[in-house]
């Protein structure tokens with residue numbers, strides 16, 4: 001069942017975070033939807049600009065139409081991750097997405113405000129939500145790369161001004177994580193004090209943690225033992241830090257690297273142990289199973305397990321096929337995310353952006 005990104009974010013705020021998984025092939029899509037089914041967790045499916053170029057936007061859309069039919073109990077939103085203005089426009093026009101991210105964080109503040117505002121206007125006209133970014137994460141994702149010297153933590157006062165001026169719906173903040181498998185060096189950790197100050201200024205406003213992969217030591221060791229060349233400083237975000245981040249307003253945690261590490265380990269081990277094999281379906285089956293297990297476990301640790309609204313099958317007895325239409329957003333069964341949000345908002349100091357709605 002497709003759902004609105006905004007409804008999912010607001011239902012989760014302050015209680016749990018949504019896993020936002022970057023996927024772009026059928027094994028990953030099966031694994032993601034199986035894992036979400038097992039955990040009964042709502043998830044966000046993400047396609048970056050580079051993934052859309054790689055697989056073709058239509059291919060990705062069709063994969064999700066299939067997934068919606070095969071796994072009818074999964075509540076999911078479709079998000080365009082790390083877009084530029086052109087790819088956001090394309091995703092918005094396609095009618096297939098519930099939200100887009102405009103990543104103009106590499107631009108000076110005023111230009112970031114201007115680019116984000118243009119995308120917000122375009123997206124809101126069509127009922128989509130917009131994630132923007134302020135500050136810059138270091139690391140490599142797809143073909144995008146930011147050197148450590150160019151990384152910038154989000155300035156909390158600027159974040160408040162940015163949200164007010166752009167009207168964006170959620171904000172990706174740079175609080176010490178980075179994309180890829182080398183997130184922290186030495187004793188570096190997530191900068192929870194920066195997050196706390198952003199939350200103080202933007203209470204009730206959903207924050208997004210990019211670079212949310214855990215980079216498990218065990219995966220790295222297995223990849224190394226099967227010929228991979230990771231050095232031992234590879235490290236990610238510990239689970240304990242994620243739960244603190246959730247209490248500080250992080251409502252969406254982006255994960256790409258962990259899924260790729262599992263892919264690398266499965267295939268390296270398979271071809272090491274079966275040098276005469278060439279059937280992609282054998283390691284493919286193992287990947288789907290292991291990725292599903294990973295997604296299920298991640299949803300549990302983010303507190304999202306069991307939070308999927310149950311489908312009202314009586315409204316659509318034919319296995320919810322209608323929900324697979326592009327742009328279609330099946331209504332959530334009661335209690336709806338938005339009503340849960342309204343009651344949750346009562347009595348809390350809120351960001352004026354929400355109070356006005």
Ligand code: 13P
Pocket residue numbers: 022081082141178179180181209210211212213214254255256257258
């Ligand atoms: P990881 O590299 O930690 O998986 O981060 C992915 C991400 O932030 C996608 O936008």
